[in-house]
Amino acid sequence: MGEIRVVDVPILIVGAGGSGLAASNFLADLGIESLLIERHASTSILPKAHGINQRTMEIFRHHGLADRVYAESAPRENMGKCIWLTSLGGNGPMDRKCSSRPTSWAAADRPHSKI
Numbered sequence: 001m002g003e004i005r006v007v008d009v010p011i012l013i014v015g016a017g018g019s020g021l022a023a024s025n026f027l028a029d030l031g032i033e034s035l036l037i038e039r040h041a042s043t044s045i046l047p048k049a050h051g052i053n054q055r056t057m058e059i060f061r062h063h064g065l066a067d068r069v070y071a072e073s074a075p076r077e078n079m080g081k082c083i084w085l086t087s088l089g090g091n092g093p094m095d096r097k098c099s100s101r102p103t104s105w106a107a108a109d110r111p112h113s114k115i
Protein backbone atom coordinates (compact mmCIF):
# COMPACT_ATOMS: atom_id res chain seq x y z
CA MET A 1 0.00 0.00 0.00
CA GLY A 2 1.48 3.36 -1.09
CA GLU A 3 1.70 6.48 0.98
CA ILE A 4 -1.54 8.43 1.25
CA ARG A 5 -1.15 12.14 0.53
CA VAL A 6 -3.92 14.50 1.55
CA VAL A 7 -4.58 17.37 -0.85
CA ASP A 8 -6.90 20.14 0.24
CA VAL A 9 -8.52 21.99 -2.68
CA PRO A 10 -11.75 24.00 -2.84
CA ILE A 11 -12.96 22.16 -5.94
CA LEU A 12 -12.12 18.68 -7.21
CA ILE A 13 -12.98 17.99 -10.85
CA VAL A 14 -13.06 14.27 -11.71
CA GLY A 15 -12.54 13.50 -15.39
CA ALA A 16 -10.68 15.47 -18.05
CA GLY A 17 -13.23 15.15 -20.84
CA GLY A 18 -14.75 18.23 -22.42
CA SER A 19 -16.78 19.08 -19.32
CA GLY A 20 -13.91 18.72 -16.86
CA LEU A 21 -11.39 20.56 -19.03
CA ALA A 22 -13.84 23.39 -19.68
CA ALA A 23 -14.73 23.67 -15.98
CA SER A 24 -11.05 23.72 -15.06
CA ASN A 25 -10.32 26.53 -17.56
CA PHE A 26 -13.35 28.60 -16.60
CA LEU A 27 -12.62 28.31 -12.86
CA ALA A 28 -8.98 29.29 -13.45
CA ASP A 29 -10.20 32.33 -15.39
CA LEU A 30 -12.29 33.32 -12.38
CA GLY A 31 -9.28 32.87 -10.09
CA ILE A 32 -10.83 29.87 -8.34
CA GLU A 33 -8.43 27.08 -7.50
CA SER A 34 -9.34 23.55 -8.54
CA LEU A 35 -7.69 20.20 -9.06
CA LEU A 36 -8.52 18.20 -12.19
CA ILE A 37 -7.86 14.46 -12.08
CA GLU A 38 -8.11 11.96 -14.94
CA ARG A 39 -7.76 8.21 -14.81
CA HIS A 40 -6.10 8.02 -18.22
CA ALA A 41 -2.62 9.31 -18.99
CA SER A 42 -3.80 11.45 -21.90
CA THR A 43 -6.86 12.73 -23.71
CA SER A 44 -9.04 10.50 -25.88
CA ILE A 45 -7.25 8.92 -28.85
CA LEU A 46 -10.51 8.98 -30.81
CA PRO A 47 -12.28 12.13 -32.04
CA LYS A 48 -15.26 12.89 -29.82
CA ALA A 49 -16.17 16.39 -31.01
CA HIS A 50 -16.30 16.67 -34.78
CA GLY A 51 -18.60 19.65 -34.59
CA ILE A 52 -18.71 22.26 -31.86
CA ASN A 53 -21.88 24.20 -31.17
CA GLN A 54 -21.89 27.98 -31.85
CA ARG A 55 -22.70 28.78 -28.24
CA THR A 56 -19.75 26.69 -27.08
CA MET A 57 -17.44 28.68 -29.37
CA GLU A 58 -18.88 31.94 -28.01
CA ILE A 59 -18.04 30.77 -24.48
CA PHE A 60 -14.56 29.62 -25.58
CA ARG A 61 -13.97 33.03 -27.17
CA HIS A 62 -15.08 34.72 -23.95
CA HIS A 63 -12.42 32.72 -22.10
CA GLY A 64 -9.72 33.33 -24.73
CA LEU A 65 -9.76 29.73 -25.98
CA ALA A 66 -11.44 30.04 -29.40
CA ASP A 67 -8.31 30.74 -31.45
CA ARG A 68 -6.55 27.72 -29.95
CA VAL A 69 -9.54 25.51 -30.81
CA TYR A 70 -9.54 26.81 -34.41
CA ALA A 71 -5.78 26.23 -34.64
CA GLU A 72 -6.09 22.59 -33.52
CA SER A 73 -9.24 21.76 -35.47
CA ALA A 74 -9.30 19.42 -38.47
CA PRO A 75 -9.05 21.07 -41.90
CA ARG A 76 -12.46 21.66 -43.50
CA GLU A 77 -11.47 19.44 -46.42
CA ASN A 78 -11.46 16.49 -44.00
CA MET A 79 -15.03 17.21 -42.89
CA GLY A 80 -16.75 17.99 -46.20
CA LYS A 81 -18.35 14.63 -47.00
CA CYS A 82 -20.98 12.62 -45.14
CA ILE A 83 -22.62 9.35 -46.14
CA TRP A 84 -25.18 7.12 -44.42
CA LEU A 85 -24.69 3.41 -45.14
CA THR A 86 -26.50 0.34 -43.84
CA SER A 87 -23.07 -1.22 -43.22
CA LEU A 88 -19.44 -0.79 -44.27
CA GLY A 89 -19.00 -4.44 -45.31
CA GLY A 90 -20.85 -7.63 -46.10
CA ASN A 91 -22.52 -8.90 -49.28
CA GLY A 92 -26.09 -9.41 -48.05
CA PRO A 93 -29.01 -7.72 -49.82
CA MET A 94 -29.12 -4.94 -47.21
CA ASP A 95 -25.34 -4.47 -46.85
CA ARG A 96 -23.46 -1.35 -48.07
CA LYS A 97 -26.66 0.39 -49.18
CA CYS A 98 -26.47 4.17 -49.20
CA SER A 99 -29.54 5.86 -47.78
CA SER A 100 -28.33 9.45 -47.92
CA ARG A 101 -25.40 11.72 -48.84
CA PRO A 102 -26.29 14.89 -46.95
CA THR A 103 -24.17 17.97 -47.29
CA SER A 104 -22.23 17.82 -44.07
CA TRP A 105 -21.80 20.68 -41.63
CA ALA A 106 -18.36 21.66 -42.88
CA ALA A 107 -18.85 21.19 -46.61
CA ALA A 108 -15.83 22.60 -48.38
CA ASP A 109 -17.95 24.60 -50.85
CA ARG A 110 -19.71 26.56 -48.12
CA PRO A 111 -18.48 29.95 -46.97
CA HIS A 112 -16.56 29.64 -43.73
CA SER A 113 -17.36 31.91 -40.83
CA LYS A 114 -15.69 32.08 -37.47
CA ILE A 115 -17.77 32.95 -34.45
Ligand SMILES: Cc1cc2nc3c(=O)[nH]c(=O)nc-3n(C[C@H](O)[C@H](O)[C@H](O)COP(=O)(O)OP(=O)(O)OC[C@H]3O[C@@H](n4cnc5c(N)ncnc54)[C@H](O)[C@@H]3O)c2cc1C
Pocket residue numbers: 014015016017018019020037038039040047048049050051052053
Ligand atom coordinates in the same frame (compact mmCIF):
# COMPACT_ATOMS: atom_id res chain seq x y z
C1 LIG B 1 -17.63 9.08 -31.68
C2 LIG B 1 -18.17 10.31 -30.94
C3 LIG B 1 -18.38 11.49 -31.65
C4 LIG B 1 -18.88 12.61 -31.00
N1 LIG B 1 -19.02 13.77 -31.72
C5 LIG B 1 -19.44 14.89 -31.11
C6 LIG B 1 -19.52 16.13 -31.80
O1 LIG B 1 -19.24 16.22 -32.98
N2 LIG B 1 -19.92 17.23 -31.12
C7 LIG B 1 -20.23 17.17 -29.79
O2 LIG B 1 -20.59 18.23 -29.22
N3 LIG B 1 -20.19 16.02 -29.10
C8 LIG B 1 -19.79 14.88 -29.71
N4 LIG B 1 -19.71 13.72 -29.03
C9 LIG B 1 -20.15 13.72 -27.64
C10 LIG B 1 -19.08 14.29 -26.74
O3 LIG B 1 -17.84 13.63 -27.00
C11 LIG B 1 -19.49 14.08 -25.28
O4 LIG B 1 -20.74 14.73 -25.07
C12 LIG B 1 -18.45 14.65 -24.36
O5 LIG B 1 -17.22 13.97 -24.53
C13 LIG B 1 -18.91 14.52 -22.92
O6 LIG B 1 -17.92 15.12 -22.15
P1 LIG B 1 -17.73 14.75 -20.66
O7 LIG B 1 -16.55 15.54 -20.17
O8 LIG B 1 -19.03 14.92 -19.95
O9 LIG B 1 -17.45 13.18 -20.64
P2 LIG B 1 -16.22 12.37 -21.27
O10 LIG B 1 -15.69 12.99 -22.53
O11 LIG B 1 -16.69 10.95 -21.33
O12 LIG B 1 -15.09 12.51 -20.19
C14 LIG B 1 -15.16 11.86 -18.95
C15 LIG B 1 -13.74 11.68 -18.46
O13 LIG B 1 -13.77 11.25 -17.11
C16 LIG B 1 -12.77 10.25 -16.94
N5 LIG B 1 -13.17 9.49 -15.76
C17 LIG B 1 -14.30 8.76 -15.61
N6 LIG B 1 -14.33 8.22 -14.38
C18 LIG B 1 -13.20 8.64 -13.75
C19 LIG B 1 -12.68 8.41 -12.44
N7 LIG B 1 -13.33 7.66 -11.54
N8 LIG B 1 -11.49 8.98 -12.11
C20 LIG B 1 -10.84 9.75 -13.02
N9 LIG B 1 -11.28 10.01 -14.27
C21 LIG B 1 -12.45 9.45 -14.62
C22 LIG B 1 -12.79 9.48 -18.24
O14 LIG B 1 -11.57 8.77 -18.45
C23 LIG B 1 -12.96 10.62 -19.27
O15 LIG B 1 -11.74 11.15 -19.72
C24 LIG B 1 -19.20 12.56 -29.64
C25 LIG B 1 -19.00 11.37 -28.92
C26 LIG B 1 -18.47 10.26 -29.57
C27 LIG B 1 -18.24 8.99 -28.77
